[in-house]
Amino acid sequence: xxxxxxxxxxxxxxxxxxxxPSPKALTLPLLWMVQEQxxxxxxxxxxxxxxxTTRPAMExxxxxxxxxxxxxxxxxxxxxxxxxxxxxxxxxKDDILAYIKETLDIEVGETTKDGKFTLTQVECxxxxxxxxxxQINQTNHESLSIEKIExxxxxxx
Amino acid sequence: MSDTTLQExxxxxxxxxxxxxxxxxxxxxxxxxSTLTTALFRPASDITTAIKESGLRGKGGGGAxxxxxxxxxxxxxxxxxxxxxxxDESEPGTFKDRQIISKDPHLLIEGMILxxxxxxxxxxxxxxxxxxxxxxKILQDAIDEAYSSGFLGKGLANTDFDLDITIHRxxxxxxxxxxxxxxxxxxxKRGHPRLKPKxxxxxxxxxxxxxxxxVETIATVPYIVQNGALAYSKYGTSQSAGTLLFAxxxxxxxxxxxxxxxxxxxxxxxxxxxxGIRGDKKLKAVIPGGSSTPVLTADxxxxxxxxxxxxxxxxxxxxxxxxxxxxxxxxxxxxxxxxLEFYHHESCGQCTPCREGTGWSDRIVAKILxxxxxxxxxxxxxxIADIMNGKTICVFAPxxxxxxxxxxxxxxxxxxxxx
Numbered sequence: 096x097x098x099x100x101x102x103x104x105x106x107x108x109x110x111x112x113x114x115x116p117s118p119k120a121l122t123l124p125l126l127w128m129v130q131e132q133x134x135x136x137x138x139x140x141x142x143x144x145x146x147x148t149t150r151p152a153m154e155x156x157x158x159x160x161x162x163x164x165x166x167x168x169x170x171x172x173x174x175x176x177x178x179x180x181x182x183x184x185x186x187x188k189d190d191i192l193a194y195i196k197e198t199l200d201i202e203v204g205e206t207t208k209d210g211k212f213t214l215t216q217v218e219c220x221x222x223x224x225x226x227x228x229x230q231i232n233q234t235n236h237e238s239l240s241i242e243k244i245e246x247x248x249x250x251x252x
Numbered sequence: 253m254s255d256t257t258l259q260e261x262x263x264x265x266x267x268x269x270x271x272x273x274x275x276x277x278x279x280x281x282x283x284x285x286s287t288l289t290t291a292l293f294r295p296a297s298d299i300t301t302a303i304k305e306s307g308l309r310g311k312g313g314g315g316a317x318x319x320x321x322x323x324x325x326x327x328x329x330x331x332x333x334x335x336x337x338x339x340d341e342s343e344p345g346t347f348k349d350r351q352i353i354s355k356d357p358h359l360l361i362e363g364m365i366l367x368x369x370x371x372x373x374x375x376x377x378x379x380x381x382x383x384x385x386x387x388x389k390i391l392q393d394a395i396d397e398a399y400s401s402g403f404l405g406k407g408l409a410n411t412d413f414d415l416d417i418t419i420h421r422x423x424x425x426x427x428x429x430x431x432x433x434x435x436x437x438x439x440x441k442r443g444h445p446r447l448k449p450k451x452x453x454x455x456x457x458x459x460x461x462x463x464x465x466x467v468e469t470i471a472t473v474p475y476i477v478q479n480g481a482l483a484y485s486k487y488g489t490s491q492s493a494g495t496l497l498f499a500x501x502x503x504x505x506x507x508x509x510x511x512x513x514x515x516x517x518x519x520x521x522x523x524x525x526x527x528g529i530r531g532d533k534k535l536k537a538v539i540p541g542g543s544s545t546p547v548l549t550a551d552x553x554x555x556x557x558x559x560x561x562x563x564x565x566x567x568x569x570x571x572x573x574x575x576x577x578x579x580x581x582x583x584x585x586x587x588x589x590x591x592l593e594f595y596h597h598e599s600c601g602q603c604t605p606c607r608e609g610t611g612w613s614d615r616i617v618a619k620i621l622x623x624x625x626x627x628x629x630x631x632x633x634x635x636i637a638d639i640m641n642g643k644t645i646c647v648f649a650p651x652x653x654x655x656x657x658x659x660x661x662x663x664x665x666x667x668x669x670x671x
Contacts (some may be wrong), residue, residue, distance in 0.1 A: 114375075114418045115457050116332070122440030127382075127421055148440060161442040162423030162602075164382045180344045181543060181590050182501040182576055183395040204630065218426065218594050219543075220383050223501035224508050233385040 098139040104128050108147060118148050122158050126165055135166040144213035163217070171206040173251050176230045179216040182223035191227050191239050192216070198248055211251070258516065258524045261398050261495045262293055264471045265511040268355045276397040279358040287362065287477045288409040294371055299370035303473065305481035307493030312338055312429070312466025313542060313572045314558050315492075324454045325371040326461050334462040335368045335376040336438065336455075340422050340429040342381055343542035344594060346574035348497035349467040353380075354387045356471070357394035363470035365408065367417055371463050374414045379434050379469075382423040392419055407533050408451050426598035430646050431455055431464040433600065444602045446647035468497055488514035492559035496573045500526045503533070503579040518556040522577060533579040537662075541571020543591050544651035546658030547584075554668055568658070584663040588656070589617045595652045606649035609640040613656055620667055630660060630667055 129140040145152040159165050206213040222228040225237035253371045267273040304319025343347040364376050380388050383493040398404045406414045425443045432446035454461040476484045485493040492514035499509045505527035535550045544569040562568045592614040601607045613636050619625045640649040
């Protein structure tokens with residue numbers, strides 16, 4: 096499996112280079128770019144990033160494996176990330192989790208058989224004032240209730 | 253119970269309730285960028301002097317005097333200087349910076365222009381947490397608007413000052429909110445905090461002098477430049493000058509963010525803006541400034557005022573001002589377990605006491621929850637807390653240590669309870 100950036104991204108990288116004093120700083124932006132292009136980050140993609148950033152591929156691997164938001168394997172079409180930290184826990188996160196698990200028939204960390212949903216629990220997403228909350232891909236769903244989540248899941252099915 | 257005289261002091265949150273305040277058009281109608289025409293024609297040191305005299309303290313949690321930090325930046329260095337804005341808001345209980353970048357992004361941009369001018373930086377970065385992509389888009393749109401209207405780029409606002417702002421997205425590491433870890437991350441590496449220097453010096457980005465400040469700190473700068481240091485320092489207390497976007501979450505009727513002057517009584521704040529405890533239950537405890545600050549009992553809350561000095565005297569800390577409110581039915585062992593899971597997950601793994609201590613204490617509290625703990629386990633937990641305190645590169649482990657000690661010393665009977 097080989098990897099290359101698409102033309103739009105190659106143009107983007109050229110512009111982005113001018114913004115930083117060293118190409119090493121492109122590491123995180125390019126990891127994001129790969130994930131947005133491919134859905135996850137393969138070892139081949141890391142080798143490609145190494146060329147652009149003038150770093151050994153191992154350094155890219157070290158960085159990629161440190162940050163929890165980088166998917167090193169494919170995830171479902173809709174990645175449900177339910178916040179599990181204190182304010183959400185105090186405001187009923189457990190009920191929401193039980194409902195999702197039952198409805199989608201998956202455990203935390205699993206993907207539905209049709210590849211549509213992946214469920215993970217994540218640490219504080221900075222929405223404590225509208226707890227409980229979850230993020231599906233990049234979209235925040237705040238002040239969750241069972242009725243609300245029922246609707247959200249239905250719409251995505 | 254609520255004090256009707258309690259009011260918000262809207263310095264940073266001035267435009268929050270104006271519809272479409274995130275657009276340049278609306279922001280300009282309400283005075284955005286008006287400081288540039290005068291401030292950028294005066295000596296750069298005027299801004300730094302005003303910030304120093306205002307008593308502005310860093311609003312990201314540390315509370316260091318902003319002016320003193322700015323003065324660490326060299327004025328005659330051949331290397332370029334950088335401004336980095338910390339928008340890696342990840343401290344549980346904290347959700348204030350997102351209000352600024354989504355409701356008044358131009359205020360932040362204006363503050364960044366003034367700050368960059370003051371420290372002689374022509375490049376600035378906003379390090380934003382990866383989970384804030386929705387808010388990032390609003391901020392990026394505002395930056396694009398500022399460029400196309402001449403408020404950013406070369407010769408901005410008809411001056412000879414140049415500034416470029418780049419948003420740099422993190423990817424889900426809490427520790428990157430620590431400023432040296434943030435810079436490591438900005439250089440493309442793992443977010444491992446750096447050793448602290450012996451003497452005070454600026455931060456370094458690829459070996460260049462760099463100033464790192466929180467979003468809210470920078471967003472306070474335009475007000476001070478416009479109205480003068482005294483207009484800011486007249487609010488708050490003598491040592492904690494000005495205001496903060498305090499926040500409330502947890503068992504509270506109206507969770508949210510409200511800007512008040514330092515020195516406001518904590519309980520009044522909770523009752524007045526928060527409308528009291530959900531279900532009209534009794535208050536049990538409050539974590540005052542983000543989850544890394546030691547918990548306060550209801551009695552302590554009754555005597556607390558929202559300023560750095562008072563909270564320190566209570567053995568806690570003001571932190572980010574993000575209060576997590578817990579009612580009488582809260583199981584404090586479960587609450588601590590929840591936080592320890594967080595810290596175990598977020599420890600960067602660089603220092604042994606932190607990497608091992610967070611996981612070990614998490615496992616012991618799990619044992620207590622399962623009612624399988626022995627009398628020695630609580631002492632062991634306190635022992636681990638001691639090992640984590642003061643023996644690591646950054647303040648992550650000492651903060652966890654303080655949290656563990658506060659939960660056990662104030663709610664010990666719940667940890668000892670066996671049924």
